[in-house]
Amino acid sequence: MSNLFNALNIAGHALNVHQQAISIISNNIANMNTDGYSKQRANLGTMVVDTPIGESVQRQVDSSAGVEFESVTRYSNDYMNNYYRNQLGSSSYLSAKSSGCTDVANLFDEIKGQGLDTYLESFYKDLDNLNEYPTDYSARSLVISDASNLTSAMNSLSTKLTNLQNKNLGDGKTEESLENSQIYSSVSDMNNAVSKLAKINKQIAMSDTGTLQNNNLLDQRDSALNDLSKYGNFTVEIQDNGEANVSLGGTYVIKGNEVKSTFGIQTAADYDKYCTDNGITNTNKLNAVLTMKLDSGATIQNANSKFTSGSVGGLLDSGNPDSTTGFSTSSVLKKLDNLASSMATVFNNLQTRTGAYYIDNSTGELSNANLANYTIFNTSDGSTTFTASNISVNSLLTATNGAYKLAAAYSTDNPVNTKEVGNANNVIAMINTATNTTGTDFKDVDYMSFENYYKGIVSDVANGSTSVSDAASSQADLVSSIKSQIDSESKVDLNEELTDLVKYQTAFTASARVFSIANSVLDTLMTLGQ
Amino acid sequence: MVTRIASTAINSTLSSIISNNYSKFAKTTAELGTGHKINSILDDSAAAINILSSNIQLNQIGVYKDNVTSITNEVKNTSDTLSSVITKSQRAYDLATTAATGTSTSSTLNATLKEVDQLISGMASLGNTTYKGSYIFSGANTSTPAYSVQYGVDSSGNTTDEIVGIKYNGTELTGNWQRKLEVSDGMYQTYNVSGDSVMGDATADTYAYAGGATYNIVNNPDATEQANIATATGSAYDSSKTYYKGTDGTYLAGAVGTSGQVNIYNAGAATAVNATDFTNNSTSSGIMGTLIKFRNALSTTIKALDTQSNLPTTATSTDISNAATAVSNGYKSINGLLNEFQSSIATVTNQNTAFGTITNKMEMTTDSLTNSEDNLTEYVSGLQDADVSTLSTQWYSEQSALQASMKAATSIMSMSLLDYM
Numbered sequence: 001m002s003n004l005f006n007a008l009n010i011a012g013h014a015l016n017v018h019q020q021a022i023s024i025i026s027n028n029i030a031n032m033n034t035d036g037y038s039k040q041r042a043n044l045g046t047m048v049v050d051t052p053i054g055e056s057v058q059r060q061v062d063s064s065a066g067v068e069f070e071s072v073t074r075y076s077n078d079y080m081n082n083y084y085r086n087q088l089g090s091s092s093y094l095s096a097k098s099s100g101c102t103d104v105a106n107l108f109d110e111i112k113g114q115g116l117d118t119y120l121e122s123f124y125k126d127l128d129n130l131n132e133y134p135t136d137y138s139a140r141s142l143v144i145s146d147a148s149n150l151t152s153a154m155n156s157l158s159t160k161l162t163n164l165q166n167k168n169l170g171d172g173k174t175e176e177s178l179e180n181s182q183i184y185s186s187v188s189d190m191n192n193a194v195s196k197l198a199k200i201n202k203q204i205a206m207s208d209t210g211t212l213q214n215n216n217l218l219d220q221r222d223s224a225l226n227d228l229s230k231y232g233n234f235t236v237e238i239q240d241n242g243e244a245n246v247s248l249g250g251t252y253v254i255k256g257n258e259v260k261s262t263f264g265i266q267t268a269a270d271y272d273k274y275c276t277d278n279g280i281t282n283t284n285k286l287n288a289v290l291t292m293k294l295d296s297g298a299t300i301q302n303a304n305s306k307f308t309s310g311s312v313g314g315l316l317d318s319g320n321p322d323s324t325t326g327f328s329t330s331s332v333l334k335k336l337d338n339l340a341s342s343m344a345t346v347f348n349n350l351q352t353r354t355g356a357y358y359i360d361n362s363t364g365e366l367s368n369a370n371l372a373n374y375t376i377f378n379t380s381d382g383s384t385t386f387t388a389s390n391i392s393v394n395s396l397l398t399a400t401n402g403a404y405k406l407a408a409a410y411s412t413d414n415p416v417n418t419k420e421v422g423n424a425n426n427v428i429a430m431i432n433t434a435t436n437t438t439g440t441d442f443k444d445v446d447y448m449s450f451e452n453y454y455k456g457i458v459s460d461v462a463n464g465s466t467s468v469s470d471a472a473s474s475q476a477d478l479v480s481s482i483k484s485q486i487d488s489e490s491k492v493d494l495n496e497e498l499t500d501l502v503k504y505q506t507a508f509t510a511s512a513r514v515f516s517i518a519n520s521v522l523d524t525l526m527t528l529g530q
Numbered sequence: 531m532v533t534r535i536a537s538t539a540i541n542s543t544l545s546s547i548i549s550n551n552y553s554k555f556a557k558t559t560a561e562l563g564t565g566h567k568i569n570s571i572l573d574d575s576a577a578a579i580n581i582l583s584s585n586i587q588l589n590q591i592g593v594y595k596d597n598v599t600s601i602t603n604e605v606k607n608t609s610d611t612l613s614s615v616i617t618k619s620q621r622a623y624d625l626a627t628t629a630a631t632g633t634s635t636s637s638t639l640n641a642t643l644k645e646v647d648q649l650i651s652g653m654a655s656l657g658n659t660t661y662k663g664s665y666i667f668s669g670a671n672t673s674t675p676a677y678s679v680q681y682g683v684d685s686s687g688n689t690t691d692e693i694v695g696i697k698y699n700g701t702e703l704t705g706n707w708q709r710k711l712e713v714s715d716g717m718y719q720t721y722n723v724s725g726d727s728v729m730g731d732a733t734a735d736t737y738a739y740a741g742g743a744t745y746n747i748v749n750n751p752d753a754t755e756q757a758n759i760a761t762a763t764g765s766a767y768d769s770s771k772t773y774y775k776g777t778d779g780t781y782l783a784g785a786v787g788t789s790g791q792v793n794i795y796n797a798g799a800a801t802a803v804n805a806t807d808f809t810n811n812s813t814s815s816g817i818m819g820t821l822i823k824f825r826n827a828l829s830t831t832i833k834a835l836d837t838q839s840n841l842p843t844t845a846t847s848t849d850i851s852n853a854a855t856a857v858s859n860g861y862k863s864i865n866g867l868l869n870e871f872q873s874s875i876a877t878v879t880n881q882n883t884a885f886g887t888i889t890n891k892m893e894m895t896t897d898s899l900t901n902s903e904d905n906l907t908e909y910v911s912g913l914q915d916a917d918v919s920t921l922s923t924q925w926y927s928e929q930s931a932l933q934a935s936m937k938a939a940t941s942i943m944s945m946s947l948l949d950y951m
Binding site: 032033039102105106108109110111112113117121124125128131132133134135136363364409410411413415417419420421422423424425428431432435436451455458459461462463465466469480483484487488489490491492493494495496498499502 | 534535536537538539542543546568569570571572575576578579581582583585586589592593596597600662663664668669670671672673674699701705706709710711712715716718754777778779914946947948951
């Protein structure tokens with residue numbers, strides 16, 4: 001009789017256990033498309049009641065108590081997860097760099113014939129025309145007009161590059177520009193991710209290991225860690241209780257459920273002031289400087305060097321003139337400035353040198369009176385240094401009859417034959433700057449012609465963009481491959497769940513049947529002797 | 531042991547495959563649409579840079595070709611002018627040959643003189659030929675007529691009809707006379723010739739002041755020159771006076787080279803100097819110089835013939851002898867110019883030959899440039915232009931692959947045990 005009651009108990013308990021197993025399958029199926037969800041599996045075990053040693057087999061059989069729910073196993077591979085986070089950081093870094101490089105490359109519209117080289121070619125072509133017709137005013141005007149178009153194109157390109165640079169890291173001077181920059185929002189998002197992870201750690205600490213709730217929290221933890229790794233090269237240490245300690249460059253960011261450091265950002269100008277006030281050598285070359293405020297109260301004023309990976313690392317590198325990955329916007333700007341500076345110096349020196357003469361339109365003869373005032377290029381902001389953003393054509397040359405002031409003639413005769421208005425030797429010297437580049441005025445453009453130097457800039461941009469883009473694509477494929485591998489191990493497989501469902505459903509049905517039969521037998525026994 | 535593959539992981543993989551196939555299909559579609567394989571520097575960085583370099587070279591070749599055309603056209607124009615110069619020179623030579631026979635009368639020689647004057651004017655006019663608004667024989671003084679005919683001045687300072695010189699006003703051979711255009715990298719071709727080197731210079735009335743400047747007569751000064759004279763002399767320009775302009779910007783007024791004193795004027799101040807301190811530096815070279823010498827010789831011979839025919843019946847034998855000698859000398863001087871004529875004509879002919887060489891050189895340069903242009907154009911086309919037939923085949927292939935991957939994905943993703951339960 002007692003065996004019947006035992007059978008009832010076992011069957012009833014089995015019904016409960018299989019119900020729980022089915023609910024886990026239900027949870028798996030419900031979350032089969034949830035990003036970051038790891039499949040969970042019910043671990044069932046035989047429930048054993050302790051029997052004294054030496055009891056008979058029958059006694060032992062009589063004392064077995066059915067099935068019990070032992071634990072819930074989470075399908076997860078910590079090693080692969082860690083590997084994935086490392087590669088994800090590299091991918092985010094390359095993706096940020098690639099995006100920045102592509103934005104810059106799209107500004108160089110050379111293939112469609114709308115780039116700076118088109119204006120350079122036109123300028124030299126019309127210099128050649130001026131060589132043939134040095135007294136013709138329209139030929140002179142064309143050259144001045146080309147020079148204007150060229151400087152406008154340079155100004156425009158410089159402005160666009162500067163805007164791109166500011167979009168990433170701000171302008172290095174104003175808070176407003178910094179707050180509108182990409183890195184500012186990345187730092188803010190990074191701090192949010194850190195806070196979120198700390199809260200999850202706290203919940204993990206309070207939950208029991210091996211339970212549904214604990215497994216769900218671990219999934220959230222891994223998801224938060226993945227999000228954080230996209231920003232930088234954070235080091236993760238998983239504790240025995242499931243909490244994740246996170247550090248960056250040897251400095252703790254999260255320890256247990258405490259946020260140990262908060263990220264901040266300042267302009268290069270503010271950092272420069274800090275260095276000056278504290279007697280520190282300033283080696284910073286970027287427009288933005290990250291800070292880490294520690295819970296001890298101290299602040300790391302320049303944490304840029306800690307970010308060698310992640311999207312933040314990529315954004316910082318995009319403004320680094322010494323970058324070896326692709327190129328930096330600041331290095332392109334610098335080369336463009338060199339081009340402007342060298343071009344202005346070369347042509348202004350030819351225009352105003354001793355022996356150069358323009359045509360005095362009142363006499364129709366050569367003159368060099370006040371020649372020093374008639375440089376071809378000036379700075380639009382009055383600065384003595386030429387850059388791509390401030391180079392412009394002297395307004396005296398663009399004024400009415402101003403083109404006569406272009407010094408086309410060159411003669412060493414003393415006195416000069418003022419009727420030599422057909423002398424175009426100075427124009428020839430200007431044309432020769434396309435091939436003869438040995439003078440010191442060409443030092444800033446590496447003793448190359450202006451067209452070749454600009455072509456070099458375009459080449460650097462094209463090659464750099466392509467190499468970073470290829471690397472980003474390759475890294476993205478690797479990350480995708482690792483993700484696929486992780487998903488294969490940890491994601492829900494519908495067929496698997498359905499198989500288990502059928503299995504537990506069958507067991508549930510069978511246990512119910514056993515319960516029903518045992519109950520029926522008991523009823524029969526109860527009616528015996530009536 | 532079979533590796534576990536989750537169905538949701540398969541879905542991600544299938545999605546990724548479709549995305550890749552679509553990306554390729556979209557790129558091929560864009561290439562077909564534009565007809566270009568390379569639409570930006572990111573499409574193929576190496577090819578893009580090669581295209582850029584090639585386009586720079588192509589543009590430069592275009593400039594060189596334009597220059598070669600300009601040179602060829604102007605050289606032809608100049609050569610045609612020189613042919614006309616040769617024709618006129620030949621006529622002058624023929625006249626000199628006839629006059630040198632010693633059989634012409636005074637009236638015949640007068641007629642010859644008139645024709646020579648016309649030839650001189652015509653020669654000066656040829657020397658002042660323009661091309662696209664520039665005087666082609668002026669060297670770099672392209673806005674200044676190369677030659678001006680100089681007329682004599684009588685004792686009252688009035689200009690006469692007598693031609694005394696053909697002054698060259700262009701850049702001298704020793705100056706920056708060359709005009710040149712670039713026909714290949716760093717290579718320039720000169721396409722003009724200075725008038726004084728090919729047709730010579732016959733400037734009359736040039737005087738060098740000892741230890742000072744050289745003074746050229748100012749014939750028919752324009753308003754600017756009159757103002758300069760007024761500034762230098764301190765008084766208004768006087769058309770009855772003869773002025774000379776110095777190479778140092780000072781001015782002379784009056785007769786030089788004879789006796790007495792003349793004034794050198796500068797900024798309103800006058801400095802008196804001896805007229806005998808001036809040396810006549812009139813020039814005579816080329817066909818222009820020969821023509822003036824011929825004219826002068828004709829004039830002298832005519833005067834000698836007139837003197838001979840007007841001798842009084844009371845003339846002495848010495849007078850008769852002297853008159854005959856003067857006539858003979860006149861004919862001899864004309865005869866002495868025949869070789870000079872030939873030499874001057876040869877100078878012009880040689881320059882024409884040189885222009886012919888330039889024309890041939892430009893034709894060869896054009897061929898070479900055209901070859902380079904064609905090769906580069908073909909190279910750029912190979913880099914940039916899409917092969918439409920190959921691309922079309924590729925497009926259909928990629929479209930099929932895309933459709934196949936979509937169908938396979940649809941089929942695989944919908945398969946599960948649910949279908950059998």
